[in-house]
Amino acid sequence: MNYSRFIAAGLGVAITTTFVAATVVAGPVEDTLVIDDEIEIITRAPSSEGHPLPEVISGWHYRTDSTRAMEADSFANGGMLGVEQGAALWSTVEGSEGKSCESCHQDAATSMAGVGAIYPKWHEESGRPMNIELRINACRVDNMGAEPYKFDKGGQKPLTAFIKHQSLGEPVKVNLEEGEMQKWWEAGKELYYKRTGQLNLSCASCHELNNGKHIRADHLSQGNVNGFPTYRLKQGNLISLHNRFRGCIRDTRAEFPDAFSDDLMALEVYTTWRGQGLSVETPAVRQ
Amino acid sequence: MIRRLIVGCCAGLALSGIVVADGVAPDAVEIENLAIATPLTSTVGNAEEGKKIFANRKLGNCLACHANSDMADQLFHGEVGPSLDGAGTRWQPEILRTIVVNAKAIFPETVMPGFYSLDVGADVRKDLIGKTILSAQQVEDVVAYLETLK
Numbered sequence: 001m002n003y004s005r006f007i008a009a010g011l012g013v014a015i016t017t018t019f020v021a022a023t024v025v026a027g028p029v030e031d032t033l034v035i036d037d038e039i040e041i042i043t044r045a046p047s048s049e050g051h052p053l054p055e056v057i058s059g060w061h062y063r064t065d066s067t068r069a070m071e072a073d074s075f076a077n078g079g080m081l082g083v084e085q086g087a088a089l090w091s092t093v094e095g096s097e098g099k100s101c102e103s104c105h106q107d108a109a110t111s112m113a114g115v116g117a118i119y120p121k122w123h124e125e126s127g128r129p130m131n132i133e134l135r136i137n138a139c140r141v142d143n144m145g146a147e148p149y150k151f152d153k154g155g156q157k158p159l160t161a162f163i164k165h166q167s168l169g170e171p172v173k174v175n176l177e178e179g180e181m182q183k184w185w186e187a188g189k190e191l192y193y194k195r196t197g198q199l200n201l202s203c204a205s206c207h208e209l210n211n212g213k214h215i216r217a218d219h220l221s222q223g224n225v226n227g228f229p230t231y232r233l234k235q236g237n238l239i240s241l242h243n244r245f246r247g248c249i250r251d252t253r254a255e256f257p258d259a260f261s262d263d264l265m266a267l268e269v270y271t272t273w274r275g276q277g278l279s280v281e282t283p284a285v286r287q
Numbered sequence: 288m289i290r291r292l293i294v295g296c297c298a299g300l301a302l303s304g305i306v307v308a309d310g311v312a313p314d315a316v317e318i319e320n321l322a323i324a325t326p327l328t329s330t331v332g333n334a335e336e337g338k339k340i341f342a343n344r345k346l347g348n349c350l351a352c353h354a355n356s357d358m359a360d361q362l363f364h365g366e367v368g369p370s371l372d373g374a375g376t377r378w379q380p381e382i383l384r385t386i387v388v389n390a391k392a393i394f395p396e397t398v399m400p401g402f403y404s405l406d407v408g409a410d411v412r413k414d415l416i417g418k419t420i421l422s423a424q425q426v427e428d429v430v431a432y433l434e435t436l437k
Binding site: 213 | 350351352362363364365366367398400401406407408409410411412413415418420
């Protein structure tokens, strides 16, 4: 039997159906984000040179009216409780040196302004990129004489959120010129397109090829990382970027890398670059 | 039970050559001219079972990506793939079988997982290595259900 004509006929119908469906599909919502009627957030930006998509769009545009409203009001944003915990940790003395973050960095509103927008950045001493979580741990060990935070434990999420929140509204920009950042970017890009697991999906399968569409009730975004740690309504808690990376990879039914491993640091460098130009939204509110 | 297995094996053997107790092994499925002409098992697909597998989030989870008016009672149908309304009219069962077994054999760029294929991604979860998403019989059941979507 010759099946090819059935394929052609079937495809024709399938394409028509998809096209018709696409006209009723809500893509990213047209709206602007101003937090507390004061801080303007860049939620759409021209993409960086070499980016496969023409425009980068914050995940905020893919969420429901009520979720978007929560992020626009810092009293309604559940993630702000974490930021407040982080503020308290900033001034808490820990470790053998009798220091807190504040002992050296004083007022975070001044000393940390803009910092969250330029991480991850190259760290010469360790010969790898460093994110805010690793920066905090290095400070705790080297300067405070304290134990490093374990992944997602202790004050890691709230303190990271607090520090990133000091850059709220600042456009994200990673410096790929420093050290070997370009090499890590390339490794991250490779991972972004690597299909994993029994379900055989890559980051790109959902967030590049199908953003704007729904997987059941979930509206697929571009997967930009400018809002992490993010307040996820599903967990009612701050969720770190590496937790989300691991969750996504796990959902492809694959073994997933350790937090802060070379793989996930490379992926952080690459995905941060993909969202360049968007404002830091930490703590963003998501589904 | 044993007799059924033997009959099943013989039928499978006669049709395709290499079989395991519950059907053709995933790496022995023959795709020819985009079609899998021979059912994967000797037990005819059960559309009612197939409907359950289609909707089950741990099995087919087909609604994650496809809309299906036959399941209008379920909320939130996906949009990543085409609607399956009329799939049974559009596609021959032999083609539907290929699409469910390994859609990439027909649409190389698709993101659709192969439900009875070992052509999978990297770093597969240890307990799933060498295993397929659906069993051969479940594929036959889903194909039988898709055939009813006219």
